[in-house]
Amino acid sequence: MAVSDLEGLLILTLVGLVCTALAARTRLNAGLLPLPVLAGSAAWLTVCGMLGVLRPGGWALLAAGTAYVLFELLAARDPGALPDAGQSRFDMNSRRMARAFLDAPALGLFLLCGAGIWLLLMAQKPMFLRWDEFSFWGTACRMTKDNHMLHPGAPGNLTARSYPPAMMVLTYLFQFFGEGFSEWKCLAAYDILALAAFAAFAAFPAKRWHLAVIGMLGAGLLPYFFLAPGDSQAATVYLNAMGDIYLGLVFGGALCLYFRTKGARAGLVCVGLALVCLTFVKDMGFAYALLAAALIALDRFLAVEKPGLRSFGCASASGIGLAVPVLAGFAAWSRYVLAASGIDKGAGVGAEGSQVGYGYMLTDGVLQFLGRGGETHAEKFAQVKAAMFAALTGTPLCLVGGTLTAAVLCLGVLALAFGLAWPGAERRRAACLAAGGLGAFAVFWLFHLLLYVYSFSAKEAALLKDYDRYIAPYLMGWLLAALCVLGLCGENGRRWKAAQAASGLGVLALAAVVALWGLPAQGFWNVNQSNYAIRQDVAARAQLLADDLSWDDTVLLISQGDDATRWYYYCYELNAVMGYGWGGDGYKEGDNHWVSTFMNLVYPDSDPRELELYAYQSEYPDQALCDEEDLTLFLREKQYDYILLDQSDKYIRYGLADLFTEQAPLECIDAAYLYRIVDDGGEYVRLEPAGEVRYAP
Amino acid sequence: MLRKLTDRPVARTGLLYLAMATLYLLACLIGLAQGAYYTFRGLAPGRTLAIEDLTCESVVVRDHSYDESIPEGEVRIVSTDTDPHLVWEGEAWVGRVVLHIRQLRPATGAELYYRVPGKTEFDTKNVVFGVPDGQGGYVFDLRGKRVTGLRIDPDSIGGVAAVFEGVELNAARPWYKAFQPTGRELLWLAGGPLLISAAWELLRGLRKTPAH
Numbered sequence: 001m002a003v004s005d006l007e008g009l010l011i012l013t014l015v016g017l018v019c020t021a022l023a024a025r026t027r028l029n030a031g032l033l034p035l036p037v038l039a040g041s042a043a044w045l046t047v048c049g050m051l052g053v054l055r056p057g058g059w060a061l062l063a064a065g066t067a068y069v070l071f072e073l074l075a076a077r078d079p080g081a082l083p084d085a086g087q088s089r090f091d092m093n094s095r096r097m098a099r100a101f102l103d104a105p106a107l108g109l110f111l112l113c114g115a116g117i118w119l120l121l122m123a124q125k126p127m128f129l130r131w132d133e134f135s136f137w138g139t140a141c142r143m144t145k146d147n148h149m150l151h152p153g154a155p156g157n158l159t160a161r162s163y164p165p166a167m168m169v170l171t172y173l174f175q176f177f178g179e180g181f182s183e184w185k186c187l188a189a190y191d192i193l194a195l196a197a198f199a200a201f202a203a204f205p206a207k208r209w210h211l212a213v214i215g216m217l218g219a220g221l222l223p224y225f226f227l228a229p230g231d232s233q234a235a236t237v238y239l240n241a242m243g244d245i246y247l248g249l250v251f252g253g254a255l256c257l258y259f260r261t262k263g264a265r266a267g268l269v270c271v272g273l274a275l276v277c278l279t280f281v282k283d284m285g286f287a288y289a290l291l292a293a294a295l296i297a298l299d300r301f302l303a304v305e306k307p308g309l310r311s312f313g314c315a316s317a318s319g320i321g322l323a324v325p326v327l328a329g330f331a332a333w334s335r336y337v338l339a340a341s342g343i344d345k346g347a348g349v350g351a352e353g354s355q356v357g358y359g360y361m362l363t364d365g366v367l368q369f370l371g372r373g374g375e376t377h378a379e380k381f382a383q384v385k386a387a388m389f390a391a392l393t394g395t396p397l398c399l400v401g402g403t404l405t406a407a408v409l410c411l412g413v414l415a416l417a418f419g420l421a422w423p424g425a426e427r428r429r430a431a432c433l434a435a436g437g438l439g440a441f442a443v444f445w446l447f448h449l450l451l452y453v454y455s456f457s458a459k460e461a462a463l464l465k466d467y468d469r470y471i472a473p474y475l476m477g478w479l480l481a482a483l484c485v486l487g488l489c490g491e492n493g494r495r496w497k498a499a500q501a502a503s504g505l506g507v508l509a510l511a512a513v514v515a516l517w518g519l520p521a522q523g524f525w526n527v528n529q530s531n532y533a534i535r536q537d538v539a540a541r542a543q544l545l546a547d548d549l550s551w552d553d554t555v556l557l558i559s560q561g562d563d564a565t566r567w568y569y570y571c572y573e574l575n576a577v578m579g580y581g582w583g584g585d586g587y588k589e590g591d592n593h594w595v596s597t598f599m600n601l602v603y604p605d606s607d608p609r610e611l612e613l614y615a616y617q618s619e620y621p622d623q624a625l626c627d628e629e630d631l632t633l634f635l636r637e638k639q640y641d642y643i644l645l646d647q648s649d650k651y652i653r654y655g656l657a658d659l660f661t662e663q664a665p666l667e668c669i670d671a672a673y674l675y676r677i678v679d680d681g682g683e684y685v686r687l688e689p690a691g692e693v694r695y696a697p
Numbered sequence: 698m699l700r701k702l703t704d705r706p707v708a709r710t711g712l713l714y715l716a717m718a719t720l721y722l723l724a725c726l727i728g729l730a731q732g733a734y735y736t737f738r739g740l741a742p743g744r745t746l747a748i749e750d751l752t753c754e755s756v757v758v759r760d761h762s763y764d765e766s767i768p769e770g771e772v773r774i775v776s777t778d779t780d781p782h783l784v785w786e787g788e789a790w791v792g793r794v795v796l797h798i799r800q801l802r803p804a805t806g807a808e809l810y811y812r813v814p815g816k817t818e819f820d821t822k823n824v825v826f827g828v829p830d831g832q833g834g835y836v837f838d839l840r841g842k843r844v845t846g847l848r849i850d851p852d853s854i855g856g857v858a859a860v861f862e863g864v865e866l867n868a869a870r871p872w873y874k875a876f877q878p879t880g881r882e883l884l885w886l887a888g889g890p891l892l893i894s895a896a897w898e899l900l901r902g903l904r905k906t907p908a909h
Contacts, residue, residue, distance in 0.1 A: 116887060120880070209706065210902070213895035217888075497903050504899050521824050525880025528826040530807040530835060534854075537803035561856070619856075669801065 001122070004178030008118045008185055011062075011174050012192065016111045018065045021072035023100040023107075024093075026266040031106025031203030031212065034196035035253045036270035038170065039277030043329070045169035046280050049150035050336040054169070058176050072097065105209040109216050110199040114192045117238070117524070121184045121191075124527040126239050127535050128183050134568035135159045137167065137241040138183065142572065144168040145181040153340035155551035157571035157578045162343045164333050166280035167193075167243050183241075191238050191524075193246055194223075197253030201484050203260055208491055211503065215487060218507035219480060223249075224518045225510060226406070226472040228396035234520035239527070243282045248473025250278045251288045252480030258296050259429070259484050263318075271296065272322055279329045283345075286330045287447060288474070291440040293322035298436045303429035349455035356454050365450040377453055384452045384461050388445070391464055397472050399518045406475040407441060410434075413482040413506075420489040420499045430485055437478045444474050538566055541646065541672040542573035548674055548691035549576040549642070555674075556581060556635070559646035560600055563621045566646060567598035579640045583622050587630040601626040603651050614651050628658050632684045635677050643687055646672040661688045665695045706898055713890035721886060725876045728841045732875075735790035735843075742789055745797075745863040748772050754782040756851075758861075772861045776804075779855040785847045785864065788814075792841050793870045796849055797862035799833035806853030809837040812846040819848045834862075838874065 018037055023030035041061055048057025073093050101107060128138040139158055140151040144165065147154040151168060152161045167190060174189035175182055202215030223237045223245050237245075254274035261267020275289040297319030304311045334345040348357040356364075367373040368381040392403045400409070414434040421427045448470055452461040483506070490499035522528050549555065553576040559566045571578045584593030586604060603614040604625035617623065624630075635643075645652070646668060653664045664687075665673065674691035689695065703709045735741040748758055759773045767773055774783075783796075794809060807827030810819035823842075827835030837849075851859065878886060 120883075124880075210895035210898035213891055214899065217892060500899060501903055504896065521821055522826060523880075525884055526826065527880075528806070528808075529829055530827045531805045533800075533803040533805050533829070 005122050007177045008174045008188055009115055012114045014065050017069045019107055020097045020101045021069050024097045028266055029203040030100050030104035031199045032257055032260055034110050035200045036273040038193055038196050040273040041173055042166040042170050043276045046165055055148045103206045105212040106199040106203040110195050113195050117191045118188045121188045125184045126527045127532050128241055131568050133241045134572045139572050141168045141171045141186045142181040144172050152337050161341045162337045162345050164280040166277050186241055187239055194249050197249040200253040200256040201480055214507050218510055221510050221514050222476050224514045226398045226476045229399055229517040235522045238524040244469050244473050247281055247285055247288055248476035251292055252477030254292050255481035256484040272325055275322055276325050276329050279326050289326040293319050295436045299432050302432050303425050305425050361450050361454045381453050387464050388449050391467055395467055397468050399513050410479050410482050413486055417486040417489050420493050420495045422494045538569040539573050544671055544693050546575055553641045554579045555642045555644050556640045557644050560649045561620055562598050564598045583624045585625050587634045599624045603655055628656055628684050635685050640677055643675045644672050659684050659687050661686050663697045710894040713894050717890045729875050732841050740790050741867050743867040745865045748861055752784040756781045773858055774861045775858045776852055776855050779853055783849040788845050790843050791839050793868045794837040795865040795868040796835045798859045800857055800859040802857055804852030804854055804857040807835040808850045810848040811842055811844045814845050
């Protein structure tokens with residue numbers, strides 16, 4: 001164990017101290033504050049990153065946090081308040097902070113659970129495994145840490161450079177001091193953000209500490225609840241660098257912050273920070289943040305003692321006040337991405353060649369829904385619409401059913417809260433969240449329908465690709481907020497006993513459902529180390545090539561038998577640009593071929609004698625029928641610098657022999673071999689061994 | 698006095714932690730005693746199973762007689778799909794199993810399923826994941842279970858050739874491992890007493906007369 005392995009605990013301690021100091025100053029429950037503190041840190045680091053001063057910004061953040069804590073410990077609070085005789089100002093202030101800490105069991109639980117998860121993952125050292133962790137999330141985190149800059153402008157193999165950086169800068173904060181990037185620290189940082197959202201949900205006062213404990217458990221089980229029964233993804237909950245769950249949790253956490261602070265000014269600042277952070281989690285976070293602002297505005301309009309013109313004005317001001325930083329953040333990020341990487345986020349949606357602007361998408365989409373849209377997308381729209389409606393009940397989204405079931409569950413919780421709350425403002429709160437949440441969900445659902453039609457390919461749209469991953473986070477956040485409203489009834493409601501009993505039974509029922517149908521055999525508590533053998537193999541091979549390659553080089557990976565897994569792993573590990581391959585029937589003029597990430601080169605002809613020799617190739621996924629001429633044509637067009645032969649076979653050695661200046665290996669057991677692509681205008685390109693590691697026949 | 702203690706949340710939670718730790722230690726000691734008993738009765742065999750002792754499913758076995766490039770005396774197995782099984786049928790008390798193997802290409806997902814008395818099938822609830830032993834093999838720690846069969850899945854990707862050197866039942870295990878909690882047990886030890894105490898407080902509060 002290195003000392004730097006404990007750096008996250010240092011950051012966690014500082015977060016705890018800052019929350020305690022802020023609580024003592026603002027008189028907010030300290031358990032509410034980890035989320036805005038982390039969100040504010042992410043927003044600050046994002047701004048610093050956009051200005052090109054990420055690392056100095058990090059130091060400034062840590063220094064400011066430390067300075068603030070010292071200030072609260074040493075400064076006089078009230079000009080007239082003097083310490084008692086024999087008591088120093090430090091004693092007085094530290095007692096005040098201690099009281100603020102003890103009054104907020106959720107903060108203590110956040111810190112304990114955060115430290116616990118850090119130590120658990122430190123002992124087990126989990127690694128990234130899912131493809132999207134390599135195509136964007138994990139790779140972007142690594143690029144941010146390795147280069148001390150935001151990922152759009154940093155060297156690396158990313159398929160989505162324009163995605164926002166909140167999760168990246170948060171992981172950067174939690175491994176600020178150490179050298180190099182740690183995947184387990186990244187996963188722990190993500191989990192700590194989730195715990196901050198849970199703490200906002202469970203921020204009961206000290207006399208209701210038991211509700212805080214039960215609340216943290218219930219909130220912690222929600223990501224398991226929002227998976228279909230038997231879903232293998234359950235094993236990756238809290239071990240996942242993808243941002244979808246965190247969209248829902250920060251969305252729900254922001255609403256919890258609002259409900260618990262009852263619209264106090266300090267509370268709205270906390271909510272504002274959370275919404276800005278939400279905007280920077282993922283592009284869809286922008287929509288989530290605006291929906292949250294709208295729900296809060298609705299609450300401030302109607303869930304008050306006397307709804308009327310005055311409350312409407314107040315609500316409008318709050319809504320605009322929350323929306324403006326969100327809009328500004330989104331706009332600033334779009335401009336930064338354009339400057340740093342040349343990607344125009346405002347260009348529209350869809351693949352190159354079939355892109356449409358956002359304005360067209362919205363207007364044509366609404367017209368299509370009303371049956372009056374243009375011919376171009378009419379058929380696809382009808383198909384996707386039918387599929388989305390069918391998915392409301394047909395696609396499992398949680399352990400007890402589909403989208404409709406989850407929505408009914410949220411409404412049921414709010415109906416219960418309505419019945420248990422005091423008449424008037426409190427009941428209107430529950431009703432507003434029910435009606436507003438449902439309306440917001442309808443908008444959210446419709447927006448996703450439009451994205452499937454205008455942004456996804458026909459094949460992916462027909463399958464409603466990743467439907468559960470996109471839709472479930474909203475419902476999870478909405479349910480978290482609904483349970484928070486119910487929890488407030490348990491604290492101060494008209495029938496607080498019934499509310500507490502309902503909360504307790506609810507968590508018990510949730511735990512039972514998760515235990516029976518949703519708990520995986522493996523999870524963050526027992527990471528399966530044997531899952532990382534291929535990752536470790538690719539990492540070791542890439543490490544051997546580190547000195548031979550640079551980010552100016554483009555490498556085409558040949559790994560016979562690969563299904564893209566090793567390609568994605570190399571994208572993450574190799575310090576060179578990964579070239580795209582192709583799949584299809586050949587690369588000569590008239591042949592049908594398409595762009596692919598990985599490629600399996602297979603024997604193209606139908607000579608039965610040769611087919612017998614290469615019959616095993618029929619097992620390869622996604623093949624490219626490729627002879628020497630095809631590969632030459634492809635490499636000449638692409639102008640790649642190297643081929644990396646990660647896994648060979650008989651066809652590479654014998655079938656493509658004329659390309660290699662030295663005999664190619666039959667298999668690559670311990671290393672991958674680099675070949676420089678040399679084109680001197682001959683019949684074929686030549687592949688010359690390059691690099692330190694060479695194949696010895 | 699106990700009632701006074703249980704009425705105070707901090708004292709009650711402390712008592713529950715103490716109780717949980719005691720119960721856990723007792724469970725570990727009982728496990729050790731069980732192991733000693735089964736070993737004494739000869740029901741905890743420490744032996745290495747050869748390939749002939751196992752039933753191979755989706756696994757082909759190759760040796761020198763099949764392929765002369767394989768050294769004499771060496772046994773190789775190749776998984777033919779993504780769900781290969783090496784199955785042992787027999788009754789025993791099993792503590793630790795080591796799969797002595799050298800896979801010729803990296804593979805993931807080494808798992809051991811154990812069948813308990815009364816069951817006829819292997820169950821995903823009774824699974825232990827392999828921990829690499831640093832020599833290519835995998836260690837499966839069952840921590841003392843009475844089994845009627847074992848099923849080892851050496852990989853989950855298929856097409857993986859490996860040099861098979863045996864399955865060691867009841868391999869030597871450091872004594873302190875008997876007290877090392879699994880991840881799930883650790884979560885229960887760390888959080889269980891606090892949760893029970895919170896539930897206790899909730900029920901206590903609901904039973905009290907309204908003084909809100």
